[in-house]
Amino acid sequence: MSDPASRPIAVLGGTGPAGAGLALRWARSGENILIGSRDAQRAHEAAEKIKREAGNQSRVSGMENSAACAAADILVLTVPFEGQATLLKQLKPAIRPGSILIDATVALAAGVGGRASRTLGVWQGSSAQQAAELVPKGVSVAAAFHNLSAEILNGDEALDCDVIVCSDDANASQLARSLAAKIPGVRAIDGGKLENARTLEQITALLIGLNIRHKGHSGIRITGLPDGAYV
Ligand SMILES: NC(=O)c1ccc[n+]([C@@H]2O[C@H](COP(=O)([O-])OP(=O)(O)OC[C@H]3O[C@@H](n4cnc5c(N)ncnc54)[C@H](OP(=O)(O)O)[C@@H]3O)[C@@H](O)[C@H]2O)c1
Known part of the structure; x- marks a missing residue:
């Protein structure tokens, strides 16, 4: 794998609010971002918009999803659940061996x-x-970023939310937590095995319900852990 400091991050489905918000925050922190889309022109336009918001020094470019996979070994998947499996099957040949895929997908009934x-x-x-079942062998999956509000991510304020990361691979978990910690206001916490991701998704559904009920942008904070548990 290439030097972590210069590795691009491909945000697949980065034309939507969740991916674009993450991309904006990482672009502001100096990361090299590739916005992926099913349509190269849409990716290009989204990348230009993020670049304008993140500043001229930022590194953001747009390309079709498979080209983004071929150019990066850090992949962040931000597409609706109903498109996730089909997209991953299409992208499988383009995903580089040893890549880490960070999945933010929530299987919402909507x-x-x-x-x-x-x-x-x-x-x-x-x-x-x-x-994890659909990526090529040797590609690790981490679950993260489910509980961040895209609306807040796309603004200028710090987030008031912890990011719990679940993975069966220690390196994937570590990488996802280090990316989470680059988002102002976010603390990252190791949430254990990938199977715990089902709880993260259910928390998102609960937060959406709270947002509708109380008209807000809710997040979560985990209390009571020793300082070392938070990145
Ligand atoms: N919005 C939030 O606050 C939030 C927070 C946490 C997690 N999430 C989760 O993150 C994911 C993305 O959320 P979002 O609100 O950004 O979603 P979205 O706007 O509905 O979709 C994001 C992007 O995915 C691509 N896409 C849409 N349908 C697709 C399909 N059938 N196959 C492949 N690609 C498709 C589109 O990009 P192109 O058309 O350009 O390819 C779209 O711009 C969802 O699973 C959501 O549950 C969302």
């Missing part, structure tokens, strides 16, 4: 005409576990 404040049952247990 995607199939249900309520956004409810999750779908996923056969594998969670969206992230489904992703």
Whole structure:
């Protein structure tokens, strides 16, 4: 794998609010961002917008999703659950061996005409576990960023939210936590195995319900852990 300091981060589905918000925050922190889309022109336009918001010094470019996979070994997946499996199957040949995929997908019932404040049952247990089944052998998956509000990510304020990272691979978990900690206001916490991602997704559904009920942008904070548990 290349030098972590110069490794680009490909945000697949980065034209949507969740991916664009993460990309904006990482671009501001100096990371080299590749916005991925099913359409290269849409990716280019989204990248230009993020670059304008992050400042001229920022490194943001846009390309079709498979080109982004071929150019990066850090992949962040921010697409709706209903498109996740098809997209990963399409991208499989382009994903580089040894890559780390960080999945932020939430299996919300809204995607199939249900309520956004409810999750779908996923056969594998969670969206992230489904992703882990679909990536090429040797590619590690971490689940993270489910509980961050895209609306706040796309603004200038610090987030008031912890990011819990779940993964079966220590390096993938470490990488996701270091990226989380680059977002102002975020503390990253090791949430254990990938199977715990199902709880992260359910928390998102709960937060959406709270946002509707109370008209806000809720997040979560975990208290009571020793200082060393927070990155
Ligand atoms: N919004 C939030 O606050 C938030 C917070 C945490 C997690 N999440 C999760 O993060 C993911 C993305 O959220 P979002 O609100 O940004 O979603 P979104 O706007 O619906 O979709 C993001 C991008 O995914 C691509 N896409 C849409 N349908 C697709 C399909 N069928 N196959 C492949 N790509 C498709 C589109 O990009 P192109 O058309 O350019 O390819 C779109 O711009 C979701 O799973 C969501 O549950 C969202």
